[in-house]
Amino acid sequence: MSDHDEHDEHEHGPDTVLHVGGAAPYDVVVGHHLADRLEDLVGDARRVAVICPEALQDLAEEVATPLVESREELEVTVLVVPDGEEAKTAEVANDCWEALGEEGFTRSDVVVTLGGGATTDLGGFVAASWLRGVRVVHVPTTLLAMVDAAVGGKTGINTAAGKNLVGAFHEPSGVLCDLSLLESLPRAELVAGLGEVVKCGFIADPEILRLVETTDPDDLVASSPVLRELVERAIAVKIDVVVADLKEAGGSEVSGGHPGREALNYGHTLAHAIERFESYGIRHGEAVAIGCVFVAELAHRAGDLSADVVERHRTAFGRVGLPTTYAAAPFEDLVAAMRVDKKARGSVLRFVVLDDVARPRVLAGPSEEHLRAAYEALA
The missing domain is CATH 3.40.50.1970 (Rossmann fold)
Structure with missing residues (x-):
């Protein structure tokens, strides 16, 4: 330094x-x-x-x-x-x-x-x-x-x-x-960090996705101007959301609006459950990538997210070298872990989902049928 x-x-x-x-x-x-x-x-x-x-x-x-x-x-x-x-x-x-x-x-x-x-x-x-x-x-x-x-x-x-x-x-x-x-930093750790960067692209800044989709992943190194721009854009996304809702009090979700700081938890509900199941042997960014694909599948079944945007999740995370499939944990174990997630309210599971790129909202109480189908789609 x-x-x-x-x-x-x-x-x-x-x-x-x-x-x-x-x-x-x-x-x-x-x-x-x-x-x-x-x-x-x-x-x-x-x-x-x-x-x-x-x-x-x-x-x-x-x-x-x-x-x-x-x-x-x-x-x-x-x-x-x-x-x-x-x-x-x-x-x-x-x-x-x-x-x-x-x-x-x-x-x-x-x-x-x-x-x-x-x-x-x-x-x-x-x-x-x-x-x-x-x-x-x-x-x-x-x-x-x-x-x-x-x-x-x-x-x-x-x-x-x-x-x-x-x-x-x-x-x-x-x-x-x-x-x-x-x-x-070992390459695997750098790649894991890109999980949170790509997430920011989906919830708020499509230019992040464009940069990821048009840059050779091998060029994303410490000295790369593109990596620097991705870092700055991801931080800017987080700053915008945090300043508006520091203590995660919530956005205007009652009217179907922006979920406030909770938007930053996109993909995290399942990610945290996987991390616990794996005894934290999986990197956070890897779990987030899997979690984002899961909620995209869930939003496709329970809401308005198009199949094209679901597929874009797989290609964007996969392009930088992150996992987009998972089947190691029993579905019931993960649901039980998700029920103690900080975003749960009582017995109601809540997920940040997308209606489209940069249009996050909260989905409360999805059916077990949709949850199971989204998890099976991960396999």
Whole structure:
């Protein structure tokens, strides 16, 4: 995460700053080599805790060094947590709280998350709950975290009952999407991140779909201008939805209108159930791709979605290398898991579906016949 320099700006163009409005405004910066921006986001804090997975401990030390050198009195602590979803437990959160207590963390201090979506979710929750809320800056290191977890203020941990059922809304004070960090990301992880990007195309921005459908998938790499545009467009979709409905209070769905922030959960109801069944052995973006194909099939049977748009789901997700079929879990097990989803109301299952590209709505209480037929179509 080397410092931004003139050569880099010439090669990649200037950083893009996407502003998130609302009660607690902040900026999302997209660019290459953004380390020098972290000092400004830390501001006048006396203490900084960098929360990172074990695999990124060396990078965390790299990030910490210039912060310490910038101000003698600044104390930086690196808190190492497990990789992936194993970090998102009450036990790990408690370890972080205890460490903050030992360091004498006050309300003017800052948590920095450095890692993928799970680290971002956990670190955000630790910041939200310590002293009822301290500042957090997200430095996502995966494509998935850049377009999903780092923006919008949702934080959370998992329990035996399901994914992200314990959490808080806590907006960051800044997000640095440093695309140079994606250079070392395994290809499968980059592809998984594209699951959330393509989803944003279906719910809000058809230009994302056009870019995916007309770009050679092999050209979607960290230094690619097209990948950068996809990242910026996906973040812009999330910002638009989140600013209008931060706490998922709902859109104008009563009149058949936009479902608000819930639109971002397109494909996620089945995706979370699959992740639980697979003990989180499947990547989130892969599960989302399967979930989006499922709700497209469901909307085709229970609503107005054309067969052409259903097929477009298969081709768009499949083109970038994501799965579009699934048959590993019994239908009954997945339905049971979906009933404890955060979007369920009582015993009524609710799904975000499409009437067409960029026209999301909520479908409440679909028939078991339609649900089963949509799942069978996945096979």
